[in-house]
Amino acid sequence: MKIAVFAGDGIGPEVTQEAVRVLKALGLPGLELVEGDVGGAAWRKHGHPLPEATLEIARAADAILFGAVGDFECDGLERxxxxxxxxxxxxxxxxxxxxxxPARVFAGLESHSALRPEVAGAIDLLIVRELNGDVYFGEKGIDDLPGGGRRGWDMMSYTDAEVRRIAHVGFKAAQGRNGKLCSVDKANVLETSQVWRDTVIEVAAEYPDVELSHMYVDNAAMQLVKNPGAFDVIVTGNLFGDILSDQASMCVGSIGLLASASMAVGTKGLYEPIHGSAPDIAGKGLANPMATILSAAMLLRHSFGLEAEAARIEAAVAKALADGIFGGDLGGSYGTAAIGDAVLERL
Ligand SMILES: NC(=O)c1ccc[n+]([C@@H]2O[C@H](COP(=O)([O-])OP(=O)(O)OC[C@H]3O[C@@H](n4cnc5c(N)ncnc54)[C@H](O)[C@@H]3O)[C@@H](O)[C@H]2O)c1
Ligand SMILES: CC(C)[C@H](C(=O)O)[C@@H](O)C(=O)O
Ligand SMILES: [Mg+2]
Structure with missing residues (x-):
């Protein structure tokens, strides 16, 4: 099992190191870890944030563990x-x-949510976010206007084929959970969302056992804090999914807890915390590594089918939280390495 480890910038290397310690502690046969440069760190070393050598490591690996990228000193570079x-x-x-x-409240963390404990306690949801399309990957530009001033523009689009494949992922995920899928869009304003909604309805015919609902994204943002327990699986586009997942993280307590899996067709996947490089706390040993450790658990489950090992990591994190092992993000005083130690002790 060959795993590429791309630590990246800011707190990326700090949190990735703890997840790697946990993976190594499991004594997995044939575990091979290959490091690669990404982000601002790669740009400084090689002049590019995603050098060809890193891409080759990614292509050759069975799965990728990713930390975070982002460096405000690079914000002036060409995009x-x-x-x-x-x-x-x-x-x-x-x-x-x-x-x-996925976003769920760990036992004992109900009172650490930004929501009231009885509201937070009911959260157990999964956001299925489309990751290859939308306004993220459309044409974009900045034009100088003839009369002076500038205009920035980004093309938003989804083809029905792109929506269909992510809709299937959403329906299948709902079948494996509580059978409810909420598709989030902005079909009252955007043609992109009209195609999204029409296509999701079409795909629904293949999943009569799943209860499908639709919600506009502004309402979804509101419902996510009003009654988050009502959601099971949310399927949505790239931009809306980015925003709603950061919001969901605070509903369960901290952005330092939310893991993610990014899947292609097959078992190859990239696993990363949903948070970024957190420049405000980078280099201080203050970051919560649990989101990355939980991402390593998702890696074992989704890319290698190692359900027992994944559950073992998740149980150790849950136990650490139940025992009050809180980082600064949860109002505690445990640093990155101490949290890693605490999870390792409970494996
Ligand atoms: N996938 C990624 O690599 C990714 C994701 C999001 C943002 N970014 C990048 O990260 C940089 C910083 O972005 P941002 O500040 O908007 O978002 P961020 O997620 O890095 O940080 C937001 C806030 O959450 C805190 N935080 C984040 N992770 C934490 C953790 N594990 N433990 C404790 N606190 C944590 C930070 O200290 C900060 O106050 C930007 O360059 C952005 O583009 C990268
Ligand atoms: C860093 C950025 C490109 C990324 C995104 O917008 O997808 C991040 O916010 C995320 O959630 O993974
Ligand atoms: Mg994000």
Whole structure:
């Protein structure tokens, strides 16, 4: 089992290191870890955020563990050289179109949510975010206007084929959970969303056992804090899924807890926390590595079918949280390495 490890920028290397310690502690036969440069770190070393050598490592690996990219010192670079292009490039190059972002409240964390404990306690949802299309990958530009001033523009689009394949992922995920799928769009305003909604309805005919509902994204943002327990699986586009998943993280307690899997056709996947490089706390040993450790669990489950090992990691994280092992993001004083130690002790 060959796993590429791309730590990246900011807290990326700090949190990835803890997840790697956990993977190594499982004593998995044939485990091979290959490191590669991504993001601002790669740009500094090689002049590109996603060097060809890194892409080759990614292509040769069975799965990828990704930390985070993002470096405010690179924000003045041309867009194709910015750190974020590393993760966007990997998603596109590897065809990772289905992003699974589960959010559930760990026992004992109800009172750490930004919501009231009785509201937060009911959260157990999965956001299925389309990852290869939408306004993220359309043509874009900045025009100088004839009369002075500038106009920035980004083309948003979805083909019905793109919607169909992510809709299937959403319906299948709902079948494996509580049988409810909520498709989130903005069909009252956007033609992109009209195609989205029409296509999801068409695909629904193949899944009579799944209860399908539709919600506009503004209402979904509101319902996510009003009654998040009502959601089972949410399927949505790239941009809406990005925003709603950060919101969901605070509903369960912290962005330092939310893991994700980005899947292509087959078992190859990229696994990363949903958070970024957190420049405000980088280099201080303050980041919560649990989201990355939980991403490693998703890696074992989705790319290698190692359900027992994945569950073992998740149980160790749950136990650490139940025992009050909280990082600063949850109002505690445990640092990155101490949280890693605590999870390892409970494996
Ligand atoms: N997939 C990725 O690599 C990814 C994801 C999101 C943002 N980014 C990039 O990261 C950089 C910073 O972006 P941002 O500040 O908007 O988002 P961020 O997720 O990096 O940080 C937002 C806030 O959450 C906190 N936080 C994030 N992860 C944490 C953790 N594990 N433990 C404790 N606190 C944590 C940060 O300290 C910060 O206050 C930008 O360059 C952005 O483009 C990258
Ligand atoms: C860094 C950025 C490109 C990325 C996204 O917008 O998809 C991030 O916010 C995420 O959630 O993974
Ligand atoms: Mg995001």
């Amino acid at each position: 194709h050289l910015r750190p974020e292009q590393a993760i966007l490039g990997l998603r596109k190059e590897l065809g990772l179109f289905a992003n699974l972002r």
